[in-house]
Amino acid sequence: MLEATDISIKAGRFRLRNVSLSVGESGCHAIVGPTGSGKTLLLESIIGLRRPDAGRITIEGIDVSSFPIERRRLAYVPQDLALFPHMTVQDNILYGARARGIRRTANDRIVQELVDSLGIGHLMNRRIDNLSGGERQRIALARALASGCNYLLLDEPLSSLHESLKKELWFLLKDLRRRYSLTIVMVTHDLEEAFFLGDSISVMMEGEIRQAGNKTAIYNRPADLDVAKFLGIRNLFNGEVAEITDNALIVFSKEPAIFLRLPVMNSSSRLMGVLQPGAKVMLGIRSEYVTILQTQAPQEASCCKVEGVIEEFFDMAASFLVAIRPFGCANGSRPVEAEIPAHLFYRLRLKKGHSVKLSFDDQKVFVIPCDSRGTRP
């Protein structure tokens, strides 16, 4: 288990404040956040490249905060991979073992297995400068794993690859993690990558972890407006708490005109003690949870319905993003966005100017108090 507790570190004018994270054995924790949020700085302090001003780092219960890099046994793969250009592929892969004084050769069973599983056997005598991006990634992973470390720290290692190769390497990383019981901490700004590879996620912004934990919870219920925006949620509306009952939070929004009864089971449960009737809130829902119904569709009791007109739609290959302006909403206000599968879009024969009915699944609507981050003017 790897734990970083209350890490604070200053780098120029930037400051990392009381950052904590924990990764269980054989787990994968993804740190996501916009550029300049402090993700790499956190990773560098875990590796030992930067000494934190406060906080501690423990690996399997041992405080390694004062250990030099080489004693932490954390294999680091930086964004540019830092393959040693003056060595062959084989020398790169065997570097860690040799540095630790392990007599390991290219014929060693562990190395051979690793090389086979990564498909780089034919590259062993090549130099680094004339390898492709994908080959370099594999060699960087092989080098890290051949060093005998079970902890892998990845700093946006796949960011420079094209989509298909990136996805191929996602599966490879999953496979390697299972096969070698690896514990991984990875930094990425690619949400898809974080959700695919990570068991848990931390969202970092301005040197702080704004939200951490279960990836599904973070995906569906961001803790504050900044996190919601970073996660790409655009359906965010000003609302107000109408009533708080024992088992529900009743909220409404004027634009679009919606009235929701949010059950205790969702984000409203942790807010019920905080919010009072009349409190200003932001209501949000991911565009894929907004359903487009034809206007003559029958009413369902559990859903909130809004009617409007299709203002614009965007083809995203597998799906369509449809912008709908609810009736009664001012022209300057943000439309409601619904992401629907392409086949459904074509089946519904949706066109600009069509009147449609929207359904908001109240299980998926989240509430952010207006005094939380990013909601203040």
Add this chain to the structure above:
Amino acid sequence: MNLKRASIACAFVTLGIYAGLTGSLFYFFREDVWWETLLSERVLFSLRLSIIAATVSTLLALLVAVPAAFALSRYDFPGKRLVDTILEVPMIVSPAALGAMILIFFNNPLGIRVQEHWVQLVFTVYGVILAQLVTVCGVATRLTKAAMDEIPVRYEAVARSLGASPAKAFFTITLPMSRRGILAASILTWAKALGEFGATITVAGSMAMKTETLPIAIFMRLSTADIEGTVALILILVSIGVAVLYAVRLLSRNKTYA
């Protein structure tokens, strides 16, 4: 005249200054004097002394410059800015002043003690080496630091995360990766030592067949109005300099670390 043309014209003006000066040497060039000068015992001694002294002073400078450059490139320590500034002193202070500083040091009690008990430096070959060393040590450190600055610290971090000690990371990663830069720095340092005049003549004097380096020999020839002999010696020095610069160009042509 647009910016492009004006800047290119300035580049050719620079070329014209040096090419013109070098070309004008050939007005006084006489082949018989060239061969006679080149093969004379005194000039051969000067050439040998210049090459040996420049090589020794460069090696000594590198012994200090490489670790010092690593420290300046990789670590923060009290006084770092001061050290960094001092490195430029030999570049801004006249070599004659540097030589005078060395002479003054050897007239201090500590300097007198060094000369009496260790080694006689003033007016000896060792003085030539010391004068060159003092002149080039800062340059060697500055150029080596520039070479090491080009190697991202991540490479060492990765090496250490794989289990290498700081020393192992230095010898297996930093040093081999910056070898081209260090080699180029060495060559330029050597060339500067070879052409050193002011400090050398102040510390070691201009004794024929003893402390007379090639630049000092040029000065001595000129002071006796032997223009043809001076031209021959200048051409030898210029040839060595051009060859060295060409070698540096070849080394720095490939910009990868490997």
